[in-house]
Amino acid sequence: NAGVTQTPKFRVLKTGQSMTLLCAQDMNHEYMYWYRQDPGMGLRLIHYSVGEGTTAKGEVPDGYNVSRLKKQNFLLGLESAAPSQTSVYFCASSLNTETVSYEQYFGPGTRLTVT
Amino acid sequence: GQNIDQPTEMTATEGAIVQINCTYQTSGFNGLFWYQQHAGEAPTFLSYNVLDGLEEKGRFSSFLSRSKGYSYLLLKELQMKDSASYLCAVRDRTNAGKSTFGDGTTLTVKP
Numbered sequence: 275n276a277g278v279t280q281t282p283k284f285r286v287l288k289t290g291q292s293m294t295l296l297c298a299q300d301m302n303h304e305y306m307y308w309y310r311q312d313p314g315m316g317l318r319l320i321h322y323s324v325g326e327g328t329t330a331k332g333e334v335p336d337g338y339n340v341s342r343l344k345k346q347n348f349l350l351g352l353e354s355a356a357p358s359q360t361s362v363y364f365c366a367s368s369l370n371t372e373t374v375s376y377e378q379y380f381g382p383g384t385r386l387t388v389t
Numbered sequence: 390g391q392n393i394d395q396p397t398e399m400t401a402t403e404g405a406i407v408q409i410n411c412t413y414q415t416s417g418f419n420g421l422f423w424y425q426q427h428a429g430e431a432p433t434f435l436s437y438n439v440l441d442g443l444e445e446k447g448r449f450s451s452f453l454s455r456s457k458g459y460s461y462l463l464l465k466e467l468q469m470k471d472s473a474s475y476l477c478a479v480r481d482r483t484n485a486g487k488s489t490f491g492d493g494t495t496l497t498v499k500p
Contacts, residue, residue: 307487314397316476316490317432332487364431375420375480377434378488 275300280365280381287355287388295350295384297365305370306348308340310361323348355388393491395477400497401467409462409494411477419482423451423462426474472498
C-alpha cells in the first residue's frame, strides 16, 4: 500500500496563477481532508469530504475549491493564487463514520510558494 | 466551535520523562488524538482517547479527563528522536468527523 500520496511535492506560482493539487489514497477510506500548515502553527482545515461526490467547507475555505469525483482521489484547486496562500498543504484520509473516530493518515505534503 | 491550548515549546533531557498538556473547549466531544510531527514531515498518529483514563502504548501514554477538558501526553525514557512537534486534535460529534488541531508543542530533547 502506498497510503496517501500527494502531487506535486513542491511548486512555485506567480500571483494570479491557478493550479490543482492531487491527493490519492489506496486504503478505501471514506473521509478525506485538505489542511494548510503555516510556520509554527497547527493544521487548519480547508475543505473535507465524507464520501465520493461530496465536499464541505472547513475552517479556511476562501480561495480554494475541491472535488471528489472518485473515492480514492481528492483534488484541491487554487483559482487565483495569492501570496497569503504560501503554505504547506497536507492531505489526509480516515475511516471515520458519524459516530466512530479513527486516526487520520497524512500525505507527505506539498510546499507551495506564491510570489 | 472549539478552542485548543497547548504550550508552544518544551525542553527535556534524554532519558527523562516529559508531560505535554492539552486543554480544550468543545460543544460535543467525540475523541481526542495526539499526533507526532517531525520537522518537514507529515503528522503521524500516536494515540486516541475517547473515555476518561490512561491509554498506554510503549514509551508513550495519553490521559483524558472529559469533565476538565484536559489531556496530556506522557513520553518516558526520552530519546533524541523524540524531538518533534506534538499536536493535540479534538473531534466534535456535531461536525461530521472533523477534528480541530491545536498549534502543537515543539519538544526539544537535549543530551
